[in-house]
Amino acid sequence: MEYLDSLTGFRLDGRRPNDMRQIRGEIGVVAKADGSALFEMGNTKVIAAVYGPREVQNKSQQINNQALVRCEYSMANFSTGDRARRPKGDRRSTEISLVIRQTMEACILTHLMPRSQIDIFVQVLQADGGTRSACINAATLALADAGVPMCDIVTSCSAGYLSSTPLLDLNYIEDSAGGPDVTVGILAKMDKVTLLQVYFRSGLDS
Amino acid sequence: KRHRPLRRSSICFASLLCSYAINPQETLTSEMNAETSDAPPTSLVDRTVVPGDTVLDLTAMANQTIKLGAGLRQDCDTISVMKAGKLRLSKPNKYWVESSHKRYVPCVEDTVLGIVVDCKPDNFLVDIKAPTLAFLPVLAFEGGTRRNIPKFEIGTLLYVRVVKANNSMNPELSCMDETGKAAEFGQLKDGYMFETSTGLSRMLLSSPTCPVLEALGKKLSYEIAVGLNGRVWVSYYHS
Numbered sequence: 382m383e384y385l386d387s388l389t390g391f392r393l394d395g396r397r398p399n400d401m402r403q404i405r406g407e408i409g410v411v412a413k414a415d416g417s418a419l420f421e422m423g424n425t426k427v428i429a430a431v432y433g434p435r436e437v438q439n440k441s442q443q444i445n446n447q448a449l450v451r452c453e454y455s456m457a458n459f460s461t462g463d464r465a466r467r468p469k470g471d472r473r474s475t476e477i478s479l480v481i482r483q484t485m486e487a488c489i490l491t492h493l494m495p496r497s498q499i500d501i502f503v504q505v506l507q508a509d510g511g512t513r514s515a516c517i518n519a520a521t522l523a524l525a526d527a528g529v530p531m532c533d534i535v536t537s538c539s540a541g542y543l544s545s546t547p548l549l550d551l552n553y554i555e556d557s558a559g560g561p562d563v564t565v566g567i568l569a570k571m572d573k574v575t576l577l578q579v580y581f582r583s584g585l586d587s
Numbered sequence: 588k589r590h591r592p593l594r595r596s597s598i599c600f601a602s603l604l605c606s607y608a609i610n611p612q613e614t615l616t617s618e619m620n621a622e623t624s625d626a627p628p629t630s631l632v633d634r635t636v637v638p639g640d641t642v643l644d645l646t647a648m649a650n651q652t653i654k655l656g657a658g659l660r661q662d663c664d665t666i667s668v669m670k671a672g673k674l675r676l677s678k679p680n681k682y683w684v685e686s687s688h689k690r691y692v693p694c695v696e697d698t699v700l701g702i703v704v705d706c707k708p709d710n711f712l713v714d715i716k717a718p719t720l721a722f723l724p725v726l727a728f729e730g731g732t733r734r735n736i737p738k739f740e741i742g743t744l745l746y747v748r749v750v751k752a753n754n755s756m757n758p759e760l761s762c763m764d765e766t767g768k769a770a771e772f773g774q775l776k777d778g779y780m781f782e783t784s785t786g787l788s789r790m791l792l793s794s795p796t797c798p799v800l801e802a803l804g805k806k807l808s809y810e811i812a813v814g815l816n817g818r819v820w821v822s823y824y825h826s
Contacts, residue, residue, distance in 0.1 A: 415689045434690060434718035448718070488638075490660070490669060493754055497718035525638055528688030530669040532662070533639035570639035570667075 384555055385544040393554055394423075401538065401550045402511075406518070408526040416527025420519035423552060424509035429519035431527040433499035442498075447491035449498045452482035454516060456505040477513055480576065484537070484566045485520055487575040490530040499529060510552040511539045513564050517576070533568040535575060540565070632676040636684060640668040643682070656683025657692065687786020691716040691816035693752035698772075700780065700814030701760065703743040711739060713747065716782075716816045719757045723747060727761040729769035737774075744775045744820060746812050775812055778822030785817045 385392055392398065402423030411417035414430035421427075437443040454477040458464050467474075485501060501523065503516040514537035521535045541551045541562040548555060551562055559582065566576030631642055642659060643666040655661065658670040659682055668674070672686025691699070693715065701713035701721060710722040723745070725736045739745070751759035762772040791797050791813045803809065812820040 436714075436718075436720050494718040495754060525671045526688075528670050528686060528690055528692075530658075530660075531638040532660075532667070532669070534637060568639070570641070 382558070383544070384548070384558060385546050392548065394552060396550075398546050399549045402552070404518075406522055408522050414523070414527075416523045416525070416529070418519045418522035418526060420515050420522060422511050422515045422518070422550065424507055425505070425511050425515045425552075426507035427503060427505050427512060427515040427519045429501065429503045429516065429523040431499065431501050431520070431523040431529065433527070434494040434497040434529065435499075437496060437498040443496050446495050448489070448494040448496075450482055450486045450489060450491065450501070451498065452478050452485065452501040452503070452520070454478040454481055454503050454505075456508060456512070460505045460508040477516070480513065480578065481516055481520060484517055484535055484576045485524065488521070488531045488533050488535050488568060489524065490532055493530050499524075508553065510554075510556040511550060511564075513578075514538050514550075514566075517566050533571045533573075535566050536569050537564065537566040537576060539563065631674050632682075634674060635672070636668045636674045637671045638668055642666045642668060642674060652680055654681040656681060658684025658686060685786075687784045687789075689716070689782070689784055689817060690718070691785055693717045693721070693749050693758040693816075695749055695752050697749045697752075697815045699747060699749060699760075699816040700775070700812060700818035700820060701745045701747050701816075703739045703741055703745065705741065706739065713745065713760060715747075715749075715758065715760070715814075716818070717758055721749075721758040721760050723760040723762070727763060728773070729763055729767065739774065744780055746772050746775055746814070746820075748772060771812075775820050775822075778810070778820050780818060780820045783817050783819055785815065788813050788815050788817050788819065791819065 385398065390397065405421040407419045409417060410419045410428065411430045414432055416431040418429050420429070434448055437449060442449055454474050455469055456467050456474070458467055481501065481503060489499065501520050503520055505512045505516070517535055517537035524531060525534065538549065539551055539562055540547060540549050541555060541560050542548070543555060543558055543560045556562060561579060561581035563579045564576065565574065567574055631640065636642070643653065645664045645666065653666070655666065658668060658672055659666055660669050666682070668684055670684055670686045672684040675683055675685050699715045701715045703711050704714050704720060705712040710724055713721045713723050715721045726732070728737060745762070747760040747762055748764065749758055750761045762769065764770040791800065792815070800811065808824050810822045810824070
């Protein structure tokens, strides 16, 4: 399949190799949450809600000198093409929850709120590639909306390599094409990398 | 003064994040015009700032005392922003970030509305929308002795004053003012309590009196208690 048109240099959706998809962010979308954000990257739509900092609910998990950050990533049943039943605790969700938690913990000033808890819930409403990045961007906005002290804002994007060209911000078709894909999370002002993940599946013969 | 400052800055923040993600270089010259770290100190004052923005570069300012209020922190030689909001300067040298959120950061001498969560032998555990529960000593009432400890049920609404507040301990409250009198502290009975943001609470408590309260007072006789932690209690008296 031609992921990059050799004549025009356009991708399947008409973008150039280093064009991002259109992004849109909105905060304060969940009334009950302390902070919330809706983030869209092209067709990928993600909602994040932050509760906290508040009293730790499970005292055994309390950390005496910093805040406890918990994160839960889930995909809505209707987020992908076929309405599939998604078990919440499946391996991919657990892994992405852990990744988002570690990324956000790097920017939250947890030592300012010892013995408290910050909960980040991210839900994918529409998945079209790059859900991990959209979730991190949404979580950053939600944390800022909640007033959680942060040292910097985290921005994230994915990239891949198809038809011998690096492509920025993969959509679902490009993501499932079988090439490598990398997700990067950067502290915007401090210019430091907090997340770097590469996926590649290769056959024995290639 | 009937605007909600953060709404505009919320959109600005979201658009700043979006524009930074697209093109970091372009953001530096965007209409926000706030990211160059070697800018003169006053360029960001009264503008919206987001976490990570550098407010002051201390290497350029020797032998000066700067006072930092809420939302700012010192990171080696720079003062950077921790919370999104509007940067304010009180001449000559006090900087802080004015922001409005649903959670509260306890400060000494603040008056807040708390809800009793638990009763212990020495303290009441009170929820004041802070990162941790606050303690209200059972003797922190006017004329309080071991014999006349008030009996508060779980869910009781109290108007209290913050006495101790630092990160490492639970905040401590009191139902007395500095002189030891009850003032208006204590249980708030009847009435109706609702939750708001900290910014709206500050607006209701601003002086001169908030126009909403004045207009309401012309029609009704009511009693209101505004907590700086984003809780408001009103009670109407049938005359």
